Amino acid sequence: MSSSVRRRRLLQGAGLAAVASLAPWARAASTAPVSLLNVSYDVSREFYKAYNAAFAAHWLKTTGQVLDLRQSHGGSSKQARSVIDGLEADVITMNQDSDIDILAERGGLVPADWASRLPDHSAPTASVSVILVRKGNPKNIRSWTDLGRPGISVIIPNPKTSGNGRYSYLAAWGAALQGGAGEPAARALVERIFANVPVLDGGGRGATTTFAQRKMGDALATFESEVPLIRSEFGDDFDVVYPGWTVLAENPVSVVDKVVDRRGTRAVAEAYLKWLWSDEGQTIAARHHLRPRSAKVLKAFAKDFPPVSTFTVAEVFGGWKKAQKTHFDDGGVYDQIVLKQGRR
Numbered sequence: 001m002s003s004s005v006r007r008r009r010l011l012q013g014a015g016l017a018a019v020a021s022l023a024p025w026a027r028a029a030s031t032a033p034v035s036l037l038n039v040s041y042d043v044s045r046e047f048y049k050a051y052n053a054a055f056a057a058h059w060l061k062t063t064g065q066v067l068d069l070r071q072s073h074g075g076s077s078k079q080a081r082s083v084i085d086g087l088e089a090d091v092i093t094m095n096q097d098s099d100i101d102i103l104a105e106r107g108g109l110v111p112a113d114w115a116s117r118l119p120d121h122s123a124p125t126a127s128v129s130v131i132l133v134r135k136g137n138p139k140n141i142r143s144w145t146d147l148g149r150p151g152i153s154v155i156i157p158n159p160k161t162s163g164n165g166r167y168s169y170l171a172a173w174g175a176a177l178q179g180g181a182g183e184p185a186a187r188a189l190v191e192r193i194f195a196n197v198p199v200l201d202g203g204g205r206g207a208t209t210t211f212a213q214r215k216m217g218d219a220l221a222t223f224e225s226e227v228p229l230i231r232s233e234f235g236d237d238f239d240v241v242y243p244g245w246t247v248l249a250e251n252p253v254s255v256v257d258k259v260v261d262r263r264g265t266r267a268v269a270e271a272y273l274k275w276l277w278s279d280e281g282q283t284i285a286a287r288h289h290l291r292p293r294s295a296k297v298l299k300a301f302a303k304d305f306p307p308v309s310t311f312t313v314a315e316v317f318g319g320w321k322k323a324q325k326t327h328f329d330d331g332g333v334y335d336q337i338v339l340k341q342g343r344r
Contacts, residue, residue, distance in 0.1 A: 033066040034268055039089035041076040041163055042203035043226050047288035048093070054284055055275055059268070067268065075203035076163035083109065083256060090260050090269045093253045095163040096313070097320040100254050114254045123250035124276035125290040128308055129171040131241040132211070132220040132227060139218045143243045144172040147219060148192030155217035156197050157207040159334050164204035166328060167249045168221035174316040175245040191337050212238070223249060225289040248310040251290070
């Protein structure tokens with residue numbers, strides 16, 4: 001063997017030994033990034049953009065592994081159907097249980113008990129449904145009942161496709177019940193409100209555009225978390241109304257088991273969701289106007305989250321499965337209301 005060949009083999013051997021001696025995190029960092037897709041609801045994009053950057057930095061520091069975290073946003077029910085139809089979501093982050101339950105019911109993408117796998121019924125954050133009005137509140141709107149007054153134009157996204165729309169519907173219905181009204185009076189209020197809705201957008205973002213940019217409507221039913229984003233994008237021409245009673249909108253999350261097991265991303269996907277409960281994850285949520293579950297973080301941001309009387313879907317409607325079947329499934333109460341009003 002010539003001296004040049006021996007020298008080349010010695011150098012190659014040294015290089016292999018150097019690679020073998022690298023710590024596991026260093027070897028991982030040299031590989032291609034691991035990708036995760038988070039399929040989420042319409043108005044969560046800014047929060048997850050910030051969260052993804054922070055989690056990717058945390059994961060790189062902790063493991064040396066580079067992540068490519070991608071987002072998909074739209075009306076929550078449309079997003080859930082896209083996952084059922086084959087959109088490869090590693091995790092799904094929604095604003096109501098029913099849009100994750102459907103993944104269990106149609107295709108077994110998640111187990112039926114998915115909500116028991118993480119704290120707080122697998123909901124790391126929450127918001128409340130509020131009413132956004134024009135500056136100075138010229139129509140003197142103070143409650144859900146006021147949205148049903150004659151001459152009031154209300155922007156609410158379609159409850160058939162939007163979690164925001166469903167929460168707004170249930171907020172009005174539940175507030176009537178909490179105020180002492182019976183079921184017939186609650187239904188009559190919701191009928192009056194939706195008779196005042198001139199256009200049904202597919203998701204919360206579309207409804208915001210209709211109200212803030214197209215300047216349609218006297219009021220917009222939306223999440224508390226969306227109000228500062230609307231002001232930052234469209235200016236401070238709005239006031240927020242906290243009704244006497246409103247619904248607590250909990251934001252559940254889950255890995256999509258069939259996808260993560262097929263792609264080999266379960267460990268990263270589970271860590272991605274668990275970190276939502278970390279102090280840093282909860283703080284990012286609070287900074288993006290989502291109510292944190294952490295009492296410590298909530299106390300630190302108390303000025304941003306005024307106290308409000310709330311009820312949950314479970315408390316008033318028996319849970320999302322029952323609410324979905326009664327109110328929003330085909331032929332349910334909402335369909336009966338819009339059919340009566342001549343809508344499609």
